[in-house]
Amino acid sequence: MSVRNSPLTPLAVNQPAASGAWLHQLARATGRIMGAGLLAAAGVGCVPPGTPSTPGQGVRPVEASAATTPVTAPPVAKATATNTATAVFAGGCFWCIEKDFEKLEGVLEVESGYTAGNTSMPTYEQVSAGKTGHTEAVRVRYDPTKVSYPQLVEYFWRHIDPTVKDRQFCDAGSQYRSGIYWQNETERKVAEDSRDALLKSGRFPAIHTELAAASTFWLAEEYHQDYYKKNPVRYNYYRTNCGRDARVEQLWGKP
Numbered sequence: 001m002s003v004r005n006s007p008l009t010p011l012a013v014n015q016p017a018a019s020g021a022w023l024h025q026l027a028r029a030t031g032r033i034m035g036a037g038l039l040a041a042a043g044v045g046c047v048p049p050g051t052p053s054t055p056g057q058g059v060r061p062v063e064a065s066a067a068t069t070p071v072t073a074p075p076v077a078k079a080t081a082t083n084t085a086t087a088v089f090a091g092g093c094f095w096c097i098e099k100d101f102e103k104l105e106g107v108l109e110v111e112s113g114y115t116a117g118n119t120s121m122p123t124y125e126q127v128s129a130g131k132t133g134h135t136e137a138v139r140v141r142y143d144p145t146k147v148s149y150p151q152l153v154e155y156f157w158r159h160i161d162p163t164v165k166d167r168q169f170c171d172a173g174s175q176y177r178s179g180i181y182w183q184n185e186t187e188r189k190v191a192e193d194s195r196d197a198l199l200k201s202g203r204f205p206a207i208h209t210e211l212a213a214a215s216t217f218w219l220a221e222e223y224h225q226d227y228y229k230k231n232p233v234r235y236n237y238y239r240t241n242c243g244r245d246a247r248v249e250q251l252w253g254k255p
Contacts, residue, residue: 092168106147
């Protein structure tokens with residue numbers, strides 16, 4: 001039985017591209033149709049209920065008794081405190097990679113956003129439709145005395161699938177491509193050396209993760225930040241059905 005016919009069946013490791021989109025559509029549909037009903041309360045998919053946004057404005061999830069209010073999502077500057085540094089990664093759905101990084105000792109904060117695109121002030125509606133060239137990404141603020149950039153890169157590899165192009169797990173499209181976005185020459189060398197060592201190891205015949213100079217990081221709408229904490233049932237349902245952890249374990253072994 002396919003996940004389309006049974007919303008309680010986890011996705012297979014190599015699920016067709018349409019499945020990720022279906023999870024998203026189901027989340028939107030249940031949020032609109034059922035409101036505070038059972039499925040909306042349980043939560044399904046990677047898109048919180050919301051309304052289309054206008055260019056340059058974000059959207060908030062629809063509440064039972066409140067109108068949707070546009071929220072501007074401005075770019076965020078790199079942290080300047082002497083005891084912190086930042087790093088930018090894309091690993092598919094930002095809800096998931098945000099949680100992964102926040103478990104790592106030395107990481108102070110992780111923010112979800114959009115990067116590597118060709119428009120200003122993108123909204124989730126625009127990015128998820130694949131119209132802006134951006135990919136879902138996270139900005140990791142960390143204490144370099146406790147965790148190094150090379151350690152972040154190695155940790156990142158082991159929480160994604162680098163063998164696929166323009167997708168991660170059940171989510172397909174360039175807006176879900178994986179990437180390491182270096183901010184200086186030191187980071188560039190670390191990222192490239194790490195990728196080359198991984199290829200040389202023979203673990204994977206090819207790596208499709210994008211390595212590129214960092215560009216503007218646009219902070220995602222507020223409802224996406226710490227989504228796994230705000231909506232644990234919906235988040236866990238999505239993550240399980242997307243097959244993320246099963247595929248990571250298949251590629252890298254048990255953590």
